[in-house]
Amino acid sequence: MTQYGYEKLVNELKNLKEVERPNNIKEIDTAREHGDLKENAEYHAAREKQLFIDARINELTQLLAQARVIDPKTITHDKVSFGSTILLEDMDTEEELCYTIVGATESNPDIGLISFHSPLAKQLLGKCVGDEVNVVLPRGKADYEILKVFYKEINFE
Numbered sequence: 001m002t003q004y005g006y007e008k009l010v011n012e013l014k015n016l017k018e019v020e021r022p023n024n025i026k027e028i029d030t031a032r033e034h035g036d037l038k039e040n041a042e043y044h045a046a047r048e049k050q051l052f053i054d055a056r057i058n059e060l061t062q063l064l065a066q067a068r069v070i071d072p073k074t075i076t077h078d079k080v081s082f083g084s085t086i087l088l089e090d091m092d093t094e095e096e097l098c099y100t101i102v103g104a105t106e107s108n109p110d111i112g113l114i115s116f117h118s119p120l121a122k123q124l125l126g127k128c129v130g131d132e133v134n135v136v137l138p139r140g141k142a143d144y145e146i147l148k149v150f151y152k153e154i155n156f157e
Contacts, residue, residue, distance in 0.1 A: 001101030002083070002154070006069050009105055012062040016053055024050050063105075077151045080124045083118055087148035091132070096147070100154060113154065139144075 001009075025047060031043035037075045072083020080086055099114045101124070101144040107115035116119050123135040124146070 001067055001069060001105055002072065003069055004154075005103045005106040006064070008074065009060055009064055013057065013064065016057050016060070021050075021053050021057070024053055060157070074152055075151070077149050078128065079131055080127045080146070080149050082148050083151060084125060085152040086146060088144040091143040091145055097144075102154070107152075118122055 013052060027046040028043065031040055031046050033041055034042060037043050052080055053075065065115065070082055075081055075083055077084045080101070082101055082103075086094040088097045088099070089095070090097060099112050099120070101116050101121045102113045104117055107113050107118070109118075116122070116125070119137050120135055127133055127146055127149075129146050133144050133146065134141050135144065
């Protein structure tokens, strides 16, 4: 992942530990004061929320422990790789598409940021300008020609 993706996860983890979980504990205490726990919907909802928060804390902790931060500026983009921006031509419609390959936590297909785990990215990795790629996507098969591979600074905001 990029430094941005790493920091995004660190901030989410910090918020869960320092804000969300303490607030949830207060919600549980407040709900306990309302009496019988067997029939206390507020209590059960707060406990369920606590389970979700704890699970997310564990998930983020594991992700961060295994994270490998990569600066795409330091990679040569003569072939499609992590951090590459790829200009493609759909060989059926002649439409040009532009995607940047990023980490899973940073992906946002609506603005052209696709995860390196995505079906398209997996089939583009290692390809060069001029390569024709037949890809299998969830929507079906597609044929693309790689027009350009380059590095472009990403604005995640």
